[in-house]
Amino acid sequence: MQIVVNPSSATLVDLLKRPTLEMAEIEKRVIPILAQVKHEGDAALYHFAKAFDKVELNNLAVSESEIEEAKSLISEDLKTAIALAYKNIHTFHSSQKSKETPVETMAGITCWRKSVGIQKVGLYIPGGTAPLFSTVLMLGVPATIAGCEQLILCTPPNKEGKIHPAILYTANLVGIKQIFKVGGAQAIAALAYGTETIPQVYKIFGPGNQYVTAAKSLVTKEGVAIDMPAGPSEVMVIADDWANAAFVASDLLSQAEHGVDSQVILLSKSVDLVNKVNFELEKQLAQLPRKDIAQKALENSRAIILSNDEEIMNASNQYAPEHLIIATENVHELIHKVINAGSVFIGNYTPESAGDYASGTNHTLPTNGYARSYSGVSLDSFVKKITFQEITKEGIKNIGSAIETMAHNEELFAHKNAVTLRLL
Amino acid sequence: MQIVVNPSSATLVDLLKRPTLEMAEIEKRVIPILAQVKHEGDAALYHFAKAFDKVELNNLAVSESEIEEAKSLISEDLKTAIALAYKNIHTFHSSQKSKETPVETMAGITCWRKSVGIQKVGLYIPGGTAPLFSTVLMLGVPATIAGCEQLILCTPPNKEGKIHPAILYTANLVGIKQIFKVGGAQAIAALAYGTETIPQVYKIFGPGNQYVTAAKSLVTKEGVAIDMPAGPSEVMVIADDWANAAFVASDLLSQAEHGVDSQVILLSKSVDLVNKVNFELEKQLAQLPRKDIAQKALENSRAIILSNDEEIMNASNQYAPEHLIIATENVHELIHKVINAGSVFIGNYTPESAGDYASGTNHTLPTNGYARSYSGVSLDSFVKKITFQEITKEGIKNIGSAIETMAHNEELFAHKNAVTLRLL
Numbered sequence: 001m002q003i004v005v006n007p008s009s010a011t012l013v014d015l016l017k018r019p020t021l022e023m024a025e026i027e028k029r030v031i032p033i034l035a036q037v038k039h040e041g042d043a044a045l046y047h048f049a050k051a052f053d054k055v056e057l058n059n060l061a062v063s064e065s066e067i068e069e070a071k072s073l074i075s076e077d078l079k080t081a082i083a084l085a086y087k088n089i090h091t092f093h094s095s096q097k098s099k100e101t102p103v104e105t106m107a108g109i110t111c112w113r114k115s116v117g118i119q120k121v122g123l124y125i126p127g128g129t130a131p132l133f134s135t136v137l138m139l140g141v142p143a144t145i146a147g148c149e150q151l152i153l154c155t156p157p158n159k160e161g162k163i164h165p166a167i168l169y170t171a172n173l174v175g176i177k178q179i180f181k182v183g184g185a186q187a188i189a190a191l192a193y194g195t196e197t198i199p200q201v202y203k204i205f206g207p208g209n210q211y212v213t214a215a216k217s218l219v220t221k222e223g224v225a226i227d228m229p230a231g232p233s234e235v236m237v238i239a240d241d242w243a244n245a246a247f248v249a250s251d252l253l254s255q256a257e258h259g260v261d262s263q264v265i266l267l268s269k270s271v272d273l274v275n276k277v278n279f280e281l282e283k284q285l286a287q288l289p290r291k292d293i294a295q296k297a298l299e300n301s302r303a304i305i306l307s308n309d310e311e312i313m314n315a316s317n318q319y320a321p322e323h324l325i326i327a328t329e330n331v332h333e334l335i336h337k338v339i340n341a342g343s344v345f346i347g348n349y350t351p352e353s354a355g356d357y358a359s360g361t362n363h364t365l366p367t368n369g370y371a372r373s374y375s376g377v378s379l380d381s382f383v384k385k386i387t388f389q390e391i392t393k394e395g396i397k398n399i400g401s402a403i404e405t406m407a408h409n410e411e412l413f414a415h416k417n418a419v420t421l422r423l424l
Numbered sequence: 425m426q427i428v429v430n431p432s433s434a435t436l437v438d439l440l441k442r443p444t445l446e447m448a449e450i451e452k453r454v455i456p457i458l459a460q461v462k463h464e465g466d467a468a469l470y471h472f473a474k475a476f477d478k479v480e481l482n483n484l485a486v487s488e489s490e491i492e493e494a495k496s497l498i499s500e501d502l503k504t505a506i507a508l509a510y511k512n513i514h515t516f517h518s519s520q521k522s523k524e525t526p527v528e529t530m531a532g533i534t535c536w537r538k539s540v541g542i543q544k545v546g547l548y549i550p551g552g553t554a555p556l557f558s559t560v561l562m563l564g565v566p567a568t569i570a571g572c573e574q575l576i577l578c579t580p581p582n583k584e585g586k587i588h589p590a591i592l593y594t595a596n597l598v599g600i601k602q603i604f605k606v607g608g609a610q611a612i613a614a615l616a617y618g619t620e621t622i623p624q625v626y627k628i629f630g631p632g633n634q635y636v637t638a639a640k641s642l643v644t645k646e647g648v649a650i651d652m653p654a655g656p657s658e659v660m661v662i663a664d665d666w667a668n669a670a671f672v673a674s675d676l677l678s679q680a681e682h683g684v685d686s687q688v689i690l691l692s693k694s695v696d697l698v699n700k701v702n703f704e705l706e707k708q709l710a711q712l713p714r715k716d717i718a719q720k721a722l723e724n725s726r727a728i729i730l731s732n733d734e735e736i737m738n739a740s741n742q743y744a745p746e747h748l749i750i751a752t753e754n755v756h757e758l759i760h761k762v763i764n765a766g767s768v769f770i771g772n773y774t775p776e777s778a779g780d781y782a783s784g785t786n787h788t789l790p791t792n793g794y795a796r797s798y799s800g801v802s803l804d805s806f807v808k809k810i811t812f813q814e815i816t817k818e819g820i821k822n823i824g825s826a827i828e829t830m831a832h833n834e835e836l837f838a839h840k841n842a843v844t845l846r847l848l
Binding site for chain 1: 714785
């Protein structure tokens with residue numbers, strides 16, 4: 001990992017720049033896929049399964065027997081682990097429920113908000129060699145707590161037309177009844193428009209490759225909401241001599257193994273710590289099955305030495321990391337200075353992988369600097385908050401003339417009249 | 425207003441369809457405006473002020489003396505009305521603050537969320553004949569409660585290069601320090617990219633014409649968040665014989681006067697009520713200064729007679745109205761059946777204009793069916809919720825093997841190793 005000592009603020013801006021994502025070319029390829037699914041429905045999905053997933057499917061829907069089979073294929077160890085993660089995620093997301101507290105803003109005027117689950121939500125789970133069953137938990141658990149009526153899960157089949165049993169097992173555990181063997185941009189199209197088999201949804205969640213990301217961005221123009229814009233995953237670690245260099249290296253590597261475009265940045269006041277981390281990186285990297293990917297990601301990554309905590313926290317807030325690990329002696333001071341970050345991990349014994357899997361927080365987080373304005377997925381992501389208000393005959397007398405005056409000054413006389421009539 | 429009695433469910437789907445918005449043509453015109461502001465900065469803004477607003481500006485920023493002048497131009501009546509609205513909006517949005525409650529999901533594992541104001545927000549206030557100072561309250565008040573550090577307001581100047589004093593007065597009252605004379609798509613570009621004079625922001629709020637809407641949608645692709653996608657304003661009224669027909673007509677007209685593309689729909693079990701409302705509509709319409717606009721909007725609007733409450737609430741939830749007024753004898757039963765709506769107004773004495781101006785709720789709401797998945801603007805819109813977690817040395821022992829097992833099964837061995845090292 002490249003080490004940069006006390007960069008100028010202009011250099012720092014450059015060091016914290018993310019690679020630009022070129023979406024235009026990808027969008028061009030995705031647009032016809034969306035259109036074909038919109039017009040041909042299921043037929044297009046079977047066609048793309050053959051073209052992209054190299055499988056002739058007989059059925060898009062996963063059957064009961066496939067789910068039963070999955071249960072028998074999962075080890076007891078994994079079942080126990082998933083159950084623990086489920087419980088913690090459920091506990092933390094349940095604590096996010098908000099109460100409806102009516103507020104009397106003036107005598108006779110009562111206003112409140114009510115959280116209502118989005119009726120139909122689509123969950124996209126990517127395919128590939130590793131089955132992301134953890135994402136099924138991260139999306140499915142809050143969706144059920146929110147009271148979403150229909151949860152539709154799409155995930156690509158393998159060449160045998162199968163879904164990985166860990167995904168099926170977890171989806172069933174969460175209570176997801178409708179699981180479809182559709183991946184890529186075509187899955188996003190199916191969820192956005194609906195087909196003969198796949199119900200149309202109001203909001204689509206989940207990670208994916210560039211095609212999935214582009215498709216999600218495109219369907220928002222047609223009224224479908226999405227969880228958040230996506231970008232490559234990233235971690236920033238702030239550490240000093242109090243930190244354990246081996247732990248820091250392991251956290252940097254767990255980000256780096258995600259993909260060659262993963263971003264990994266270490267901020268420190270201590271040259272000594274950075275050198276130790278670099279040593280540990282080499283040592284641990286050699287042991288990793290995905291070392292080629294991790295090595296490539298590390299080549300684009302850097303350790304930046306800064307003079308003091310203020311510079312460090314400014315750099316962190318400027319970067320707005322998806323994951324921020326702070327392992328410094330004064331971590332409990334520094335956390336109050338975090339303004340832009342997705343999820344923060346405190347101290348030596350809080351690895352990012354805890355939040356990725358099982359501690360209870362959500363792992364669907366804003367990347368690419370979106371943490372400046374977006375929150376990660378939470379219970380809020382699966383509800384709308386509807387406002388209600390009730391005004392009594394006395395209440396309208398208290399507020400009526402203010403509304404009349406404001407409407408008059410905005411030259412909206414029908415707005416004014418709606419009050420005037422009620423004051424007669 | 426056209427009356428439709430007991431339509432089939434297929435006809436009902438058609439009746440509740442909104443006009444399609446054709447954005448492609450508008451986007452084509454907006455893209456070069458965005459590019460010019462991105463590359464030329466202030467110079468482009470002066471250029472567009474001349475081209476579109478027909479004014480040669482000396483300064484983009486509103487001066488202290490212009491704000492002082494505005495104060496002297498506002499009537500005491502209007503100041504009193506704005507103060508009352510300010511207080512109610514402040515009270516209701518302050519009640520939306522959420523507490524940080526740490527949750528111990530397992531022994532030694534503590535997770536919580538913290539709301540942090542988005543540092544830089546842009547508020548767009550449209551121009552035109554009527555000054556929308558109420559929108560300054562609706563956006564500015566929650567932004568200040570949220571603790572946003574920089575509030576940047578853009579609004580187009582008139583031909584004399586002035587901003588309406590009601591907008592300046594309200595912005596100053598709310599505490600907005602940076603007000604710029606820029607309108608249209610160029611204002612959105614300035615907020616998204618920043619110029620020599622106008623700071624770049626992380627999220628842009630506010631209504632506007634089709635150019636503004638298209639510009640907001642386009643800049644989201646470059647990482648800027650927006651409040652929500654926009655569409656023409658709309659109201660749905662559910663009323664029965666218990667309702668006052670004159671009040672219902674006045675509510676329909678206050679929506680209809682917004683623009684010729686406003687949507688107004690009345691649902692009722694009672695033919696008698698609908699006939700009375702139609703009579704009242706004619707009567708009240710004749711008195712309105714904006715009767716041409718309202719009449720045009722009413723031509724596209726309809727009263728739908730349905731057989732029972734279930735059909736009515738299904739139709740309402742299917743339409744997902746921005747504003748929903750329920751004036752029925754059993755309104756307190758019906759409100760529990762509202763699933764999709766932006767803001768609900770209860771009973772005979774709760775006109776939409778109360779929520780538009782002064783009751784305390786926000787008037788920036790999801791139109792065009794977006795209420796199926798989006799909430800209106802609230803305090804939430806101006807904050808990000810950052811998750812934090814802290815695990816003790818004991819805690820990682822409790823959760824460690826679950827994380828190891830899950831990471832192993834997702835084939836992410838560096839994730840696993842980050843835990844294994846901490847268990848040694």
